[in-house]
Amino acid sequence: MIFAFENYFSFPVDTGAVSVILVGVLGRSLFNRENTYNQKNLDFLETAPNSFWLFQLLIGIAVSTVMAYFAKETGLYTIGFSISALTLIFALSDPAFPATHHTTLVVGYAMAQTGNIIIAVVFGVIAHFIGLIFGMVLNTDCGTHIDPPAVAIATCSLIIFTLF
Numbered sequence: 001m002i003f004a005f006e007n008y009f010s011f012p013v014d015t016g017a018v019s020v021i022l023v024g025v026l027g028r029s030l031f032n033r034e035n036t037y038n039q040k041n042l043d044f045l046e047t048a049p050n051s052f053w054l055f056q057l058l059i060g061i062a063v064s065t066v067m068a069y070f071a072k073e074t075g076l077y078t079i080g081f082s083i084s085a086l087t088l089i090f091a092l093s094d095p096a097f098p099a100t101h102h103t104t105l106v107v108g109y110a111m112a113q114t115g116n117i118i119i120a121v122v123f124g125v126i127a128h129f130i131g132l133i134f135g136m137v138l139n140t141d142c143g144t145h146i147d148p149p150a151v152a153i154a155t156c157s158l159i160i161f162t163l164f
Helices: 002-008 015-031 039-047 050-074 079-092 101-114 117-138 148-163
Strands: none
Touching: 002 015, 015 148, 039 117, 050 079, 050 101, 050 117, 079 101, 101 117, 101 148, 117 148
């Protein structure tokens, strides 16, 4: 129903991501008995060493650049999402394995809308950090799940589809 409503009005956003977010918010508001946010991770983000931020930046740049180049060369703008989603199977054996499907999908959207690798990489890095920070502060140890990649996809797709 949420998805149909969003599509009917043609909102300039990834409607699937918005639907996932709204279901998560509804679940949190109905069933959450724990924290709304994670104070420990918020404190960590404020005091995190530069090496942490540099590592995250390098991951974002690397994933975004590879996907942007691939999308430009092939015209397959959303294949990176599928490949990244498939790699989530590695998270079963190592929960620290990074999710990148939000980064690659946003890069694909930016490439499709602009055809510019630099813009696509910038949006990919932004999506990476939105997913990371949202997940650490508003999802980890909060009792219910609001999908951080969906938040990154919805936020960045709204900007991309509105501006370009």
